[in-house]
Amino acid sequence: MSEQAVPVSPQIVNVANFLRDHKLLKKRSGLLNGAIQIDFFRLKRLVRALSSPQFTQQKDVPIIEKPQDVTQIIVQLIESKMIVPVDKLSTNDTRTKGIKPVKGSPALFPAQKADLNNPESYFIWVYNKPNPMLIVYSIIAIAAVFTILLFPLWPRFMRKGVWYLSMIAMGLIALLFVVAIIRLVMYLISLAVCPKGFWLFPNLFEDVGFFDSFKPLYGWEEKVEKKGKKSKKGKAEPAPSATNSGVEVHATSVTKKTHTPVLEEVDE
Numbered sequence: 001m002s003e004q005a006v007p008v009s010p011q012i013v014n015v016a017n018f019l020r021d022h023k024l025l026k027k028r029s030g031l032l033n034g035a036i037q038i039d040f041f042r043l044k045r046l047v048r049a050l051s052s053p054q055f056t057q058q059k060d061v062p063i064i065e066k067p068q069d070v071t072q073i074i075v076q077l078i079e080s081k082m083i084v085p086v087d088k089l090s091t092n093d094t095r096t097k098g099i100k101p102v103k104g105s106p107a108l109f110p111a112q113k114a115d116l117n118n119p120e121s122y123f124i125w126v127y128n129k130p131n132p133m134l135i136v137y138s139i140i141a142i143a144a145v146f147t148i149l150l151f152p153l154w155p156r157f158m159r160k161g162v163w164y165l166s167m168i169a170m171g172l173i174a175l176l177f178v179v180a181i182i183r184l185v186m187y188l189i190s191l192a193v194c195p196k197g198f199w200l201f202p203n204l205f206e207d208v209g210f211f212d213s214f215k216p217l218y219g220w221e222e223k224v225e226k227k228g229k230k231s232k233k234g235k236a237e238p239a240p241s242a243t244n245s246g247v248e249v250h251a252t253s254v255t256k257k258t259h260t261p262v263l264e265e266v267d268e
Contacts, residue, residue, distance in 0.1 A: 008082075009080075011060055011061055012062075012073070012076050012080055012082070014058065014059075014060050015050075015061050015062070016077065016080075016082045016129075017129055018049075018054075018055060018058055018061070019049055019050075020125065020127065025041040025045045025046065025049055027039045027040065027041045028040060028106070029105060030088070030105055030107065030124075031102055031106070031108060032086070032108045032124060033108075033110075034094070034099035034102075037105070038124050038125065040106075040122050040123065040124045040125070041122070041123060042121070042122060042123075043115075043120070043121045043122070043123065046083075046123065047074075047119070050064065050070045050073060051064070051070060074116060080127075082125070083124065083126065084123065084126055085110075085113065085121060085123055086108040086110055086111050086122050086124050087108070087109050087111045087122065088106050088107070088108060088122050089106075089108070089109055094107040097109065108124060179201065180204070180205075182200065183199060186198055186199075187199055187200075187221075196221050196222075198220060198221070199218065199219050199220070200217070201213065202219035203216075
């Protein structure tokens, strides 16, 4: 038999609206079941926010006269499915449950029951405050759909203007493809003729602004030089020894400010 939904009191909704983005909760973002990004907070922070002077100034919220009243509000939030108890998993527990740890996003897992006696217990927000602009966006979307559907009834000059705009847009897209093909052909030809590749509009597909994509007009490909391997201490490797008239000469490593003696220079 399925559980019946608990009716949500308007006062509890007001409490949730007050707490959802309250700074005293110090909410953080975590991953529920390793997939869902969600906000979570500690129980002690929730109790602190409900006990704050700002909450007593709210209208149409339950009156708090003793600590048991705070606990009762939290119970109602849980029963209304606005907050849900969770466990914060360690790295080992995360891997045990088959969840890949993500750095900076603690792993959360639904708890069997809420522990209201432990101030360090965790909860997640399931409730989101209603967006007042959602109605406005819905009206705009509906108006846009009806405007498109009633296109045959538009005045002739409006339909003609839309046709011209669509042709201009298609022409710009086609021009972009033509420029991309031309620059690629020029680059391939330059590789066979010149030591470096030549790019027309080198920033065309870079992550820059629209106008910056066409600056500069052309550019030469810069080859990345491979750096030589350095010794462990960052010094140049000693040159190989050379012999001159039977006398062996060793090159010592020299730095700008310090001189490190080699074995031959140290008195026994």
